[in-house]
Amino acid sequence: MKDLYIYNSLSSKKEKFIPIEKDHVGMYVCGPTVYSNVHLGNVRTFMSFDMVYRYLLHLGYKVRYVRNITDAGHLENDADEGEDRIAKKAHIEKIEPMEVVQRYTVDFHNTLNRFNFLPPSIEPTATGHIIEQIEIIKKIIENGYAYEFKGSVYFDVLKYNQKNNYGILSGRKIEDLIHNTRLLDGQSDKKNPQDFALWKRAEPQHIMRWPSPWGIGFPGWHLECTAMSTKYLGKKFDIHGGGMDLKFPHHECEIAQAEICNDSSPVNTWMHTNMLTLNGQKMAKSTGNFILPNDFFTGNSKHLSKTFSAGCVRFFILQAHYRSVLDFSNEALLASEKGYNKLMESIRILDTLSPSSNTSDFNVESWKENCYNAMNDDFNSPILIAELFSIVKFINQVKDGSSTVNKKDLKIIINTVNIFVFEILGLQNDNEDANKYKEKLEETLELLIKMRSEARANKDFELSDKIRIELDKIGIQLKDSNLGTTFKID
RNA sequence: GGUCUCGUGGCCGAGUGGCUAGGCAGUGGUCUGCAAAACCAUCUACAUCGGUUCGAAUCCGAUCGAGACCUCCA
Structure with missing residues (x-):
């Protein structure tokens, strides 16, 4: 068997795949945000990793495939006036946030089943890992790379960049980021616009909220993947996947969080799928x-x-x-x-x-x-x-x-x-098309019945009997009555 | 504006410094009562302009065009 080569976004090269633990592969893929139906573009990404998962299994690896459900924590606008997407949708529709989450999670699973996806080994939710996320924030603060301001906690990107390389994955340089980050209103909480939120204070109208050492709030988006991947795959694992559009800032932030919290680069092979247009x-x-x-x-x-x-x-x-x-x-x-x-x-x-x-x-x-x-x-x-x-x-x-x-x-x-x-x-x-076949069968039988009627009308009883007898042999009985002919399938 | 990626024949899409991608569509043929399918053969290419090279669509540069990211996003 020849070696498997995988393109690693981190090195921009195809690299020979060597798992950390022999015969085992840990793979994490950023899952959907369940605030609306997944579209075909989302499906493409998950399908690519479904294929990767399937091939790794075929090669004989024991794969732990973790794909999360993001059911909290996404900020809608800029961080400071951030309103959780799921919370917002709930306001609009006037229903419970977890009701929205449930509805679209079910839709997500139904869709993937329809496309014949294998289920991942673990499908953890962000809301199920708030404690783990708080622990990570504590540790990052302890290590001196995050600061609190008015009930929110931010990651200090500039400080991180002094010893590490923020931009290692996306190929960005911190200077470019400083010059090119758009200045939006209300960024006064952050020391620098590049800093990203680890914890957000919840405004009174914000309905998804948890207690924390910094007050009532909710976790920043990038944190959940670090928390769940670390918990289920360890501080360093083999493959992390996601769409191209998550490379920056999401995956970049994951690397930064893990570097500070776990003192190691979290992932050997970063895989990014391209967009469906x-x-x-x-x-x-x-x-x-x-x-x-x-x-x-x-x-x-x-x-x-x-x-x-x-x-x-x-x-x-x-x-x-x-x-x-x-x-x-x-x-x-x-x-x-x-x-x-x-x-x-x-x-x-x-x-x-x-x-x-x-x-x-x-x-x-x-x-x-x-x-x-x-x-x-x-x-x-x-x-x-x-x-x-x-x-x-x-x-x-x-x-x-x-x-x-x-x-x-x-x-x-x-x-x-x-x-x-x-x-x-x-x-x-396409077994799913059983209904289609059933329909076609019915149409075909109607056709045969019609041909037989015509034969009978023409007194061509040889043909009409042949149709009836042959169908009977197959297990389909024709029943004549004054209302016409019906059929019964045994 | 900054960073990055890409530009392949009618369409979709691989790949490679010199040798057929593949699918769909087209053309000619075999087969066939007709049609379809299948098989055989075949026509359309590598954005533009330079450079490197014995040789480039493949490497380098410029130009034009498209897209992604820089803000939630698979």
Whole structure:
């Protein structure tokens, strides 16, 4: 087995992956903020890491995959007039914050299930780790890198930067940050605009609130990931993932917090997925430029001409590399759908194939190796899919009799296709479309009934009886009455 | 304005200093009662201008264009 190489955002290079503990991998991925439905862009990120998780499992690693739920602590505006997003939504809708959280958490899980995601090992919530977060703040204050002001606590970025490198991940220089940070109103609490909040005092109208040594308040956003990753994966773990847009400031802040609190850089490999764009612009809740996963199943969107299956959407997303921008369009999705159907059709054919010779016209071993090489090269799913299409062609050739396959190779093909298509890419044979098949079956039967009626009207009883008898053999009974013909499926 | 990334054929999207990505669409053929599918063959490329090199779409520089981040954001 060849080595796995992963692109590390920290070094901007592909690096050979070596876990800290042999055979074990700790992976943390920043999860969703549950104040609204996840959109397709969110899904893309989690799907990329679902694929990473699946591949690591396939390679035989014992993976602890932690993906959090952010259910508190996000600041809406600038920190000083910050109002927790979840709290705000609750005001608007006049319901309990945890009711909002619950609703969108359930939606998140339903969506991911639909797209055939594996559940993470642990899915911790921010609100469930307030105590841990307070402990971290205490420690950072103790170590002299945070200060309190009017019930809020801020991380002292300039002091941190004297001995550490704030900007190590995002490639930013502190001087640039100082010159380019926008001056917003009400930043007087902070010593410097670059400082970020560890704890925020809760204003009276703020309904998500917890007691702390600094008064009633709520934790800063960056803290939760440090608290939960440290708790479940330790002070140093293998992989931390998230969207490109979290690189700065979120992940940068995580590094700073962990450096001060745990005295070590928290993560060996930082992985960042690129954005999914719609009309050339990043999908984002805030701009309204987004498409919801459910839109595919209803087809009810100005961006879609028809409905699409979850498997097809998954295939579309995995056809692009996770570090590339992927632009969504109905046209691109239609093209993917044809390719996806072609792939799935050939897998159905594969099930019916039998060895046709003692020799094979295809180098199955080297093809299999190519599949692994693709995944080992920073999870290059587009290359893997290209390899899968080469086997699609071969399967069709064998079916047509223009190529031959022997018993051993056929077994390898079946096994390898199952591994890569279902186990690693996580594609599914759209069982969810059972309803669609049911509908089609009913329509087909209606057609047969109509043809039989026509035959009977023409006194072609040979044909009409044949239809009835053959259907009966399949287990479908036709029942004639003066109201017409109905059917019953045994 | 600052930092960074990217610019591939009709569309989507990989990759590489010299050798076919792949999918969709197109064209010709095989097959077929017709159609579809499948198979075979095939046409469209590497933003622009310079430089390095025996050779660059791939390295370097400039220009133009696009996007991300700098503020919550996957």
